[in-house]
Amino acid sequence: MSKKLFIETLGCAMNSRDSEHMIAQLREKEGYETTQNLEDADLILINTCSVRERPVHKLFSELGGFKKRKKPSAKIGVCGCTASHLGEEIIKRAPYVNFVLGARNVSKIGEVLHKDKAVEIDINYDESEFAFDDFRTSSYKAYINISIGCDKQCTYCIVPKTRGDEISIPDDLIINEAKRAVDNGAKEIFLLGQNVNNYGRRFSSSEHEKVNFTELLRRLSKIEGLERIRFTSPHPFHMDDEFIEEFAKNPKICKSMHMPLQSGSSKVLKEMKRGYTKEWFLNRVQKLRSVCPDVSISTDIIVAFPGESDEDFADTIDVMKQVKFDQIFSFKYSPRPETEAEHFTNVVDEDVASDRLAYLQSLHNELLDEINTKYLGETFRVYFENLNKDNFVSGRSDNNLVIKVKGSEELLGEFRDVKITSIGRTILTGEIVA
Ligand code: SAH
Numbered sequence: 400m401s402k403k404l405f406i407e408t409l410g411c412a413m414n415s416r417d418s419e420h421m422i423a424q425l426r427e428k429e430g431y432e433t434t435q436n437l438e439d440a441d442l443i444l445i446n447t448c449s450v451r452e453r454p455v456h457k458l459f460s461e462l463g464g465f466k467k468r469k470k471p472s473a474k475i476g477v478c479g480c481t482a483s484h485l486g487e488e489i490i491k492r493a494p495y496v497n498f499v500l501g502a503r504n505v506s507k508i509g510e511v512l513h514k515d516k517a518v519e520i521d522i523n524y525d526e527s528e529f530a531f532d533d534f535r536t537s538s539y540k541a542y543i544n545i546s547i548g549c550d551k552q553c554t555y556c557i558v559p560k561t562r563g564d565e566i567s568i569p570d571d572l573i574i575n576e577a578k579r580a581v582d583n584g585a586k587e588i589f590l591l592g593q594n595v596n597n598y599g600r601r602f603s604s605s606e607h608e609k610v611n612f613t614e615l616l617r618r619l620s621k622i623e624g625l626e627r628i629r630f631t632s633p634h635p636f637h638m639d640d641e642f643i644e645e646f647a648k649n650p651k652i653c654k655s656m657h658m659p660l661q662s663g664s665s666k667v668l669k670e671m672k673r674g675y676t677k678e679w680f681l682n683r684v685q686k687l688r689s690v691c692p693d694v695s696i697s698t699d700i701i702v703a704f705p706g707e708s709d710e711d712f713a714d715t716i717d718v719m720k721q722v723k724f725d726q727i728f729s730f731k732y733s734p735r736p737e738t739e740a741e742h743f744t745n746v747v748d749e750d751v752a753s754d755r756l757a758y759l760q761s762l763h764n765e766l767l768d769e770i771n772t773k774y775l776g777e778t779f780r781v782y783f784e785n786l787n788k789d790n791f792v793s794g795r796s797d798n799n800l801v802i803k804v805k806g807s808e809e810l811l812g813e814f815r816d817v818k819i820t821s822i823g824r825t826i827l828t829g830e831i832v833a
């Protein structure tokens with residue numbers, strides 16, 4: 400009988416892909432099968448996130464729960480970003496944990512599994528050329544890492560401390576991975592990196608040909624059978640004209656851009672070390688919309704960064720009103736260990752932070768109602784990926800709207816034209832017209 404693996408994944412898409420990589424190694428080399436039942440598992444992994452403080456607290460309560468429910472012989476491994484930054488402390492606080500594996504050391508899963516109390520968290524470890532075995536949760540959409548780590552030093556962000564310096568994965572490995580995914584039925588690929596449009600800045604081998612992100616997109620789009628390319632996260636600082644023009648004219652690139660604003664105030668952006676101003680951000684949006692009028696734009700915003708005044712917050716609101724983002728991921732600033740901003744003393748009052756976040760979110764909902772109304776009666780080409788409750792199947796339009804229709808399994812992995820019949824804030828409903 401095969402051994403059973405239970406894995407819980409927190410955090411971003413890179414963590415989801417790292418989990419797939421660990422599952423692949425454990426299946427192929429160690430004979431594990433995944434299970435949804437913790438009680439049946441021989442190995443329990445939690446792939447953690449530490450971008451904000453709350454998930455770290457959650458980790459130790461989760462671990463306590465695992466200990467109570469697990470089989471006595473089952474091992475527990477803590478992986479991911481919190482593993483990178485807490486390291487040995489995890490085993491000190493939770494001595495029943497068997498090993499700790501950092502976000503930059505995923506390829507060592509097979510080794511740490513056999514060493515009790517192993518702690519592998521080297522953020523300089525270079526696994527950019529490691530050939531992981533294949534495993535994908537979805538056969539319709541393939542997540543592919545194109546770089547690891549991050550070279551930016553945004554003052555609020557822990558990621559460079561958990562994932563180390565940025566290294567690009569060689570383009571031939573990426574292209575081969577994409578081809579394999581397409582051969583296995585995926586019509587869409589989703590390229591992942593903390594800073595995707597900085598791709599090509601550094602490869603492990605100094606001999607590697609200079610290939611930038613725009614060129615990588617061109618090469619990938621030549622793959623036959625591949626219909627859609629998405630990516631996250633691009634950085635506004637690196638959105639040059641060449642990149643925006645390729646994005647607009649390449650029919651395989653989905654017309655949905657994530658543009659993480661963080662703050663609309665040039666003063667706060669400088670304190671955050673984001674490398675752009677309010678004007679640059681608005682200029683890039685304008686350029687993008689001028690060459691690609693139907694593009695949808697999503698963003699990330701942090702409210703109440705230290706020193707954010709009412710005027711600074713008003714600048715963020717001003718950008719929101721000017722851009723009318725299709726989707727906003729908004730967060731209250733959370734001080735993180737080993738970051739520059741952790742030492743900033745001009746902290747914003749907690750009540751003010753909560754009020755700003757609530758205001759921003761309600762304004763976004765108002766703007767969204769206005770944006771979504773115009774979709775009623777429109778037709779979108781939808782790629783179906785999920786089976787939902789009550790005989791609905793859902794998928795995404797090219798510009799990333801989530802759309803559901805009545806239907807069944809046969810629609811999965813298929814494209815259809817769908818006319819929108821009713822609108823909601825996060826999901827639209829429609830009927831197939833072709
Ligand atoms: N590389 C991506 C961000 C990855 S982290 C980028 O630059 O866009 C995802 C998001 O978490 C960030 O965009 C930011 O909005 C948020 N975030 C990161 N650190 C944070 C902190 N200390 N407090 C609150 N939100 C934070």
Ligand code: SF4
Binds near residue numbers: 550552556
């Ligand atoms: Fe963090 Fe900035 Fe790097 Fe994004 S670009 S991961 S916010 S340091």
Ligand code: F3S
Binds near residue numbers: 449502
């Ligand atoms: Fe979290 Fe690490 Fe991703 S901190 S957001 S899992 S890069």
